[in-house]
Amino acid sequence: MKRRSLLLAGSGLGVSFWLGGCALPVFPKRPAASPHDALGWIHHENGRYTLRLPRAEMGQQIATALRQVAADELGVAAEAVAVRLAGTADLARVRATVGSESVRDFALPLAQACATLREAFARGETHGWRDADPLPPTALRSFRRPAGATPAPGARRPVPRVHDREIVTGAPLYVADVRLPGLLHGRVLRAPLSPELPSRVLGLDERAARAVPGFVALVRDQRLQQAQAEGLGIVARTPGALDRIEAALAVQWGVDGTGDDPAIARRIDVDAHAAQGRLPNTVLDEGRIDPAAPWDLDLRIDVPLAAHAAIEPRAAVAALDAAGVLDLWVGTQDAWYQRDVVGKALGRGETQLRVHPCRVGGAFGGKTICTVELEAALLCEAVRAPVKVQWTRTQEFRQGFHRPPSSHRLRARWRDGRLQDWQHHFASSHILFTAAGVPAWLQRITDVVAGDPGVARGAAPPYRAPRREVRFALARLPVFTGPWRGLGAGPNGLAIESAIDECAWLAGQDPVAFRLAHIGEPRLARVLRAAVQAAPPLPPATAGERRGRGVACGTYKQSSHAAVVADVSVAADGRVRVTRLGCAHDCGHVIDADGVRAQCEGNLVWGLGMALSDALTVADGRVASDSFASAPIPRLDAVPPLHVVLVDEGEPPGGAGETVIVAAAAAIANAVRAATGRRPTRFPLDPAAFAQT
Known part of the structure; x- marks a missing residue:
């Protein structure tokens, strides 16, 4: 029994991506599955x-x-x-x-x-x-x-x-495993800085490159340009020869502009944006908040740029068959979008291009646009032979997009222990309308028409108050930013849950009771109670340490709910060690319980990274990190015991892949507050801020 041969062209709201050398953008399509x-x-x-x-x-x-x-x-x-x-x-x-x-x-x-x-x-x-x-x-x-x-x-x-x-x-699963007869290896060289900054080739030593054993071709094609960065293709017979050819070329680059951490901090400074007037993008505007009255809470939270850190660097293999049809093996989150982008750039219709998805070795939102896939296709057409292109770790950091930094100002007032006013202002850079694919002129239009729903994700608090205002501003940065696990929900959840926790402390209330008194969604209250009930008593502190427990909770995309309980030990020198992480999770009807637990555990570890290690520095117009040594992720010895409680009361299925990210980092930050009496406001945590004096 076979389905009818019917291709449905679905449509919906999508992000438009600009291709260098093309007059019109390519729109990802969002058909509903029937x-x-x-x-x-x-x-x-x-x-x-x-x-x-x-x-x-x-x-x-x-x-x-x-x-x-x-x-x-x-x-x-x-x-x-x-x-x-x-x-x-x-x-x-x-x-x-x-x-x-x-x-x-x-x-x-x-x-x-x-x-x-x-x-x-x-x-x-x-x-x-x-x-x-x-x-x-x-x-x-x-x-x-x-x-x-x-x-x-x-x-x-x-x-x-x-x-x-x-x-x-070790059976073949990933793009890097693809082996074809006569396979060559390619790389596209660019200036060692962000493609957001204009750069071009000023000089190179082609004779020296051609003398390197294994050299096949040097490819100059304007379609290799990524954003404003000119691309220079090289093709070799072995992966090792690519490094030697790149060194022999000794490309001299011309670069316009620069950028560094202080410049980025100025562009997303929420207080500087607020000083210029009302922030332009609205998430919530309920009731009339008096801006002149004194605030019971006035808290600033700053979250830095961070990488996806997928273990698998992105790769693609392109080959032409005997009929001239291009086959493309990819590790992507959207094979059809790759077909559309590559097909438009190469002038190929749908029947002239086949895209074969491979298992992806981690993506987290980072493998949504077309980069290495177009590079492989262009190099393949140039040499008329199969070509594999695999980015290096350095390319992943410098040419990919990352979680945008964000700056948050949260204020609250309460009366008799109940919230009356909630105000959350924040500034960040683009996520859905990422600069990695959207030119500045188009981004300015989307800023006015739609803002960026990805930046706003998770910014509406799950807590009731008579008056609530949530607004944000956007700034294009000199480095690429874009979708990162949960989009804005992770940083926004960290800010909101830090603020609500501080409200409870300042109001002299138990943080769990304070949350339950303000939560409007019964399912969220249910997982909060479940997470707290599942947590064992906090062990007493030993000599020279301080112990604390923190809680946090949240809702993801109005369909799934999670609460996290974190226990920490803080040494005298301020070093934080997480000793236990537990969560309760409700994504509705559970089909694969082991899979849902694994997603929860993964999000708990992401929260660990958000709180303690995730950050990228920018200097001289580029991401300074070039390896996991300079952009660390949580090591196994830093991961505490993880405990997951699944709650399923028969509601329709929601989503499990990103839900716990809304609460994991905040629970750790709140535990540090409980242990030290000091509120974490900048991430990742600096031990010096929590050292005993």
Whole structure:
């Protein structure tokens, strides 16, 4: 049974990305997944089921979760459903894998398609056309909860993880594993600074480069330009030869402009923006706040630039087949967008370009735009041979985009222990309308028309007050910023939960009780109580240390809720060690409990990094970090025991991939406040600020 050959051109709000040398932008498309589309995801042939995965698999184990949905609905064991990473030639267009949307938006259409297939088989029908029956969740096996059943996430027998054996045995999964006959290796050289700053080649030693063993080609093509940075392509027979060719070329670069940390801090200084008048972008404007009355809380929080730090540097392989069709192997969050961008740049229609997604070794929002994919395609066309391009770690830091820094001013007033006024002003740089893809003129238009919803994500507090105002300002920076796990929800949650915690301390109330008195969402109150109840007593401090416990909670995209309890030990010299992290998490109906727990644990570790280590410095117009040594991520010996409680009361599926990020870092900061009596206001934490004097 096969789906109809129908390609639906979906549309929706998207970010427009500018291609160097092209007159018009390319718009990512955001089609909704329908049951009819899902008929193309599940196939049965010769007694075997195959799920063509409509989502990018990047470690979040959506392949396992969707396979479980298919197996439950078909009435077979999960092992009976093979999973294949599907490319642009296999499926109708699906939208990018972002926003913790996969189970929420794709599980139901898949279940409906599988139910259609199952019922057709039960009637003995194996040929002909079928439209998927849009059954409600209550009529589907994979969503059904027996009447009177006690929710028990994880009670189901754990299913085998998709790709676990391949990962452990080193089987080919990633773009870097792709091997083709005659494969060459390419790199695009750019000035060693941010592509946001104009740069160009002033001179090079081509003769010396051609003399390097393994040299194949030097490629000058204006389409290799990234933003305002000219690109110079080199192709070699081995990866090692690329380094030697680059050294021999000794490219001299001309650069316009510069930038450093102080300049960036000035551009996003929230107080400087507020001094110029009302901040231009509104998140909340409820009631009339008196700006002249004294504030009970006046707190500033500053969060720095930070990297995605995916273990896998981005890569792509491009090859031309005998008919001249371009095949492109990618590690991306949106294979169809890669097809659109590369196709437009190379003048190729959809039938002349096939994009094959590989498993992604970490993305976190960082692999959403087209970079290395276009580089590989252009170099392949230039030399008429297969080419692999893999960025170095230094390129990841200097040419990719990062979490924008943000500056927050939070003020509050209360009466009789209840909030009356809440004001949150902040300034940041762009996330959805990232400078990595949007030119300055277009960004100025979006600033006026739409602001940046990514920057605003998570800025509406979950706490009630008669008067609430949340506004923000945007500033384009000399380095690229863009989507980072949870978009603005992580930094905004850190600021909000730090402020609400300080309100409780200043009002002389228990931080948990204060939150519960102001939370309007019952599900959020439920996870907060669950997280607190699951936490054991805080161990007493030993000689020379201070111990503290902090809590934080929040809602992600109005659909999932989390609360975190953190325990810390602070040494006399101010060094902070997190001794325990626990969370309660409610994303609605849980399909793959092990996968959800893993996402929660990952977010807890991200919170650890946000609080203690995540930062990138900028100097001389570039990100100064060039390796994990200069941009550290949490080490295993710094990760405490992690405890996760899943709450499932039968609500529709939400998202699990990013929810806990709204509370993890703040819980650590609040624990430091409890241990030391000093409120963390700048991140990552500086031990000197908490040293005993």
